[in-house]
Amino acid sequence: PRDEVFAPVDATPYDRVKVLILGQDPYHGEGQGHGLCFSVRPGVKVPPSLRNIYKEMHAELGTPIPDNGYLMSWAEQGVLLLNAVLTVRSGEANSHKGKSWEKVTDAVIRAVASRPDPAVFVLWGNYAQKKLPLIDEERHIVVKGAHPSPLSAKKFF
Template sequence: MNQLPTWHDVIGEEKQQSYFVDTMKFVDAERAAGKAIYPPAKDVFNAFRFTEFNDVKVVILGQDPYHGPNQAHGLCFSVLPGIKTPPSLVNMYKELAQDIEGFQIPQHGFLQSWAVQGVLLLNTVLTVEQGKAHSHSKTGWETFTDRVIEAINQHQQGVVFLLWGAHAQKKGRFIDRNKHHVLTAPHPSPLSAHRGFFGSKPFSQANQILVQQGKEAINWHLPMTV
């Protein structure tokens, strides 16, 4: 049995690639020019810090980080404690309240307790300029996060991918559906949640799939305050 690689094995190789070096140079230059770039440099790779490669059970794929002050901290859909819960996450909480028995909607949007249980909260693009959505798309991040998904696809077994909206579904098109489980729905954004995100029961479905494989279910309940 081959030993599963760590993120260091997977990402370490990518960090030597010229496209990745260029991406980091671009982000560093933007910061050096005095632009507000989110999340802070120390938080850009938090998704990998809180969810080790071998522990990945569920992948939730986001687009790019929140672009308001103090929101983004490297986990998709999540915001730092003390920050108002953004609209898409409000809708995720509404679905959780319907989907997971006893789920209480918390007063915050901090999802780190999911990440440490094996929910990889991965954005497609890992940085953004303040107030400018998608400002860092096509700078190389998409290639990097494709490699991350490829590594999970290749080395892991039975991971549940929650792909919400056309962007995430396109990104996940090469996932091997014979090895992994892909659950799709419209995006939880207020623009599309009513088109089928509500009622899709992704959280209970993910747990059902994990339990069927003999894995431990995710505790989706969040502390009321952080």
């Protein structure tokens, strides 16, 4: 929805960002995407990528697996859930790639990376890892791995 395009920066103001998780583009299924990467509204089935994230958190940290995919509580705790492309045509993954959203989100990544306080950048998958040159790895913690999608999760998750 148009009113949720900038949900990541609305939910996690610049001065509160501790972690930036970078996704590729919003979920393209009807009623799924609501602005925060990997998140879906309450009542929407947890997508496979997020289910894999939950499984890994449970295996590594012992956290209980939530029964929903709404990540607003993460955003409110300082996790900026940013997609590199902020919109998508319904039913067409990656359909707005190259339409200038990357310039906007690159500016957000640069802004977080230029803050005096270190942050954690989570870059899952090749697409997200292409943003590595925007981040000073000496000042920040960078976590890299395969995308949590079922297609690639076996490589990392």
